[in-house]
Amino acid sequence: MKLLPIALVLLLILPACGADDSLQEEIVGSWDMLQVLRDGEDVTAEHDPKNTRAITFNEDGTFMSEGFPVGTNTGKWSIDPETKELFIDSDAGEGDDSYWIVSIDGDRMTFKGARDFAAEFTLVHTRIE
Numbered sequence: 001m002k003l004l005p006i007a008l009v010l011l012l013i014l015p016a017c018g019a020d021d022s023l024q025e026e027i028v029g030s031w032d033m034l035q036v037l038r039d040g041e042d043v044t045a046e047h048d049p050k051n052t053r054a055i056t057f058n059e060d061g062t063f064m065s066e067g068f069p070v071g072t073n074t075g076k077w078s079i080d081p082e083t084k085e086l087f088i089d090s091d092a093g094e095g096d097d098s099y100w101i102v103s104i105d106g107d108r109m110t111f112k113g114a115r116d117f118a119a120e121f122t123l124v125h126t127r128i129e
Helices: 003-027 116-120
Strands: 029-038 054-057 062-068 071-079 086-090 098-105 108-113 121-127
Antiparallel strands (some): 029 054, 054 062, 098 108, 108 121
């Protein structure tokens, strides 16, 4: 009988862990930026003037983002198991770190800014084959 409460707790915890793992697996790969919205207004031309921005999330928790007007950006990424937020720890400096709520639907990924300056932005990407 003592095992029943433990089994119930495990049944509640394991699906939550799986959801994090699933997002972590889904996000790995290369993604082309399609659109940048700032407070609902399309500002893609300002933030991706050459239509070349892309980001690659590696399995080892590193990323590389290319096509910025100022060049390439690298750093680390992680999914917070409690908040489910994507944290991007940019090598460009402390002021460039950001938190995002990520949703993936097939080959489309949307980042909605969760904190600080990013809260104004929504980024839409498509998976690169």
